[in-house]
Amino acid sequence: MNRRQMLVTTATLTSTSIWGNWKQNLAYQYLLAKVEGFATHLPSNKYIAFDWGVSEIMPDNEGVKLSWNKLISGKNQFVSLRITSATDVREVLVLEVKTAKTGQKIADWDLRFAALLQPFELQIPQDAIRAIIEEGIILKMVKGTKPFWFFSKNNSEKTAPNAYLPHLLVHDKKMNKDAWKDRLLSLESLQTFGWQQGVVWDGILEMSKDSPKVKSVLKEQLEMYFAQNSLLYCNLNNVKTEGKIHTVESILPFAILAQTNPTHPLLQKAIDFCEKHANAEGVIADGTGNNRMVKTEECYTVSYPLAVLAKTLNRPDLALLSIKTLQSRINILEKGNSIYQRGTEQGELLFENWGRGVAWYLLGIAKTLVYLPESEKKQEIKASFQKSVQKVMAYQQANGLWNCFFHQPETGVETSGTAGVAAALTYGYQHGLLPKTAKIAAQKATEALVSYLTPDGYLTGTAQVNKGGDALQKNGFRIISPYTLGFLAHIAP
Structure with missing residues (x-):
């Protein structure tokens, strides 16, 4: 583990059963998403902070898919979806969030005037957690006129730290003040x-x-x-x-x-x-x-x-x-x-x-x-x-x-x-x-x-x-x- 990896102190869970492998000493876990969609077209005069990997959501297209390994439902756990902006948005930006197969609408996600390096969080309803895990979700731009870039692995040699990558934050109601x-x-x-x-x-x-x-x-x-x-x-x-x-x-x-x-x-x-x-x-x-x-x-x-x-x-x-x-x-x-x-x-x-x-x-x-x-x-x-x-x-x-x-x-x-x-x-x-x-x-x-x-x-x-x-x-x-x-x-x- 190199120095940078040591500094990134988040936990990533990749097992097929998050509830069965829950670490009792942690109040939360990050479940990183796999991102699928159209290729990102970064103009030659544009640059992404620290050369980190990025994915793109374009206006007027099908959006991108986020998916996870199948999980077994657990009790008293809460889930939020997170992505982090890799650009500075100067307009109202709304992403429609739907399950990938059945098209169940989860929310219209308001990311208006997103700042560079700003995470956004969407609370997932309890009754939608299983569908999201089993199907994945589609993020589609329904308001906005310009490409929206967000950090992802995207096969890049340099990658944002886990908290800035697309993930589900899985947590209980315990609070660690530190x-x-x-x-x-x-x-x-x-x-x-x-x-x-x-x-x-x-x-x-x-x-x-x-x-x-x-x-x-x-x-x-x-x-x-x-x-x-x-x-x-x-x-x-x-x-x-x-x-x-x-x-x-x-x-x-x-x-x-x-x-x-x-x-x-x-x-x-x-x-x-x-x-x-x-x-x-x-x-x-x-x-x-x-x-x-x-x-x-x-x-x-x-x-x-x-x-x-x-x-x-x-x-x-x-x-x-x-x-x-x-x-x-x-x-x-x-x-x-x-x-x-x-x-x-x-x-x-x-x-x-x-x-x-x-x-x-x-x-x-x-x-x-x-x-x-x-x-x-x-x-x-x-x-x-x-x-x-x-x-x-x-x-x-x-x-x-x-x-x-x-x-x-x-x-x-x-x-x-x-x-x-x-x-x-x-x-x-x-x-x-x-x-x-x-x-x-x-x-x-x-x-x-x-x-x-x-x-x-x-x-x-x-x-x-x-x-x-x-x-x-x-x-x-x-x-x-x-x-x-x-x-x-x-x-x-």
Whole structure:
């Protein structure tokens, strides 16, 4: 078994009788699917992350078949179907799920705006489990206009880890509160390069401080992108990207790289990008002129990395850029009892009290403060941060969670924002920035989040990545987003 295989900690069951071979010490098993269908036609200008195998579902064709070995039905077991997106979907996408022989319809599976490296899960009704196992299923696109690629073995030399391959998750009702650590500390938390992968690495970094084993996992993941002093990744258009930084949201990974490999040559590329995107006042943002948009993300994805780089490389000029960028977000995006996720420098404000946006804001400020040198400006930011936290804590629901939009209960509770805010409160308390009340609020949130964990440790209940505007965030659509495991790492006891 090689190092990568050791990191992939899932269990695969291939026997003909899953119930007869159930391992009593596990709360779940993965039953990998055989995928059959038309040949995948990957255009020559397209690339699949890590060169992993992929299968394709096309609009207006018969779809693909997933099949398993025959199983004997068991009692008190539950089954979910999973596949993981190998592309970034920019439309409503629905797959019809039917049994392969009798055509029994199981569901219309909603994969709208799927993100690259995002697993989707469909609960299988108890009365359909036997038919699915005996017949297999057909996945057919009934809404969508573009090919959908998902990870599969597909005779490829390189294969996604088991949790990202098509499988049935077979489980009982037992809950292992630590299963999420197995997912995080493996290749099964790899995400799109940028803020999502940065959140994962930042969480692993927090857990690695006293653990050589965790450090080795972080090194393994970093090398998936930064091997041989280079940068290689699949961008959101499935294009192979080498050595390029496209947006301010892609700077976060360099905060972790700087703390683990402070002589890496690509750190200078991140610095160059930030300096190029700073205006005359030293405020960094994507866009130019009146088209610049400041977002709470940059508190975490720009100011924090710059503060780390300033300390690591002894560059006071980078600390100043960090402060200027942070202050601009505080001045523009926080108004009264609200924190807006984005706004223009001319005063337009959007996404009021959006949970994930607030999480980036608070966690970014907390992390930046820890790495900035002492100054009057730092103390001003600290005081502002403490006031912001009090406002946010007032929105926490009795169940310990925060709504998707804090002040709009009709948008429903949401776990990525909750986990991110709890991470900020925990980190702030641990570093002497916040009082014990923040720790108590974070603990309450952590306890509530446990019920949203899948048996194998992914966090459900997150709002989809923000490609569909307000409507997508407010309509209650919820999915699994592996990057949230990085937030959990900050709040783990």
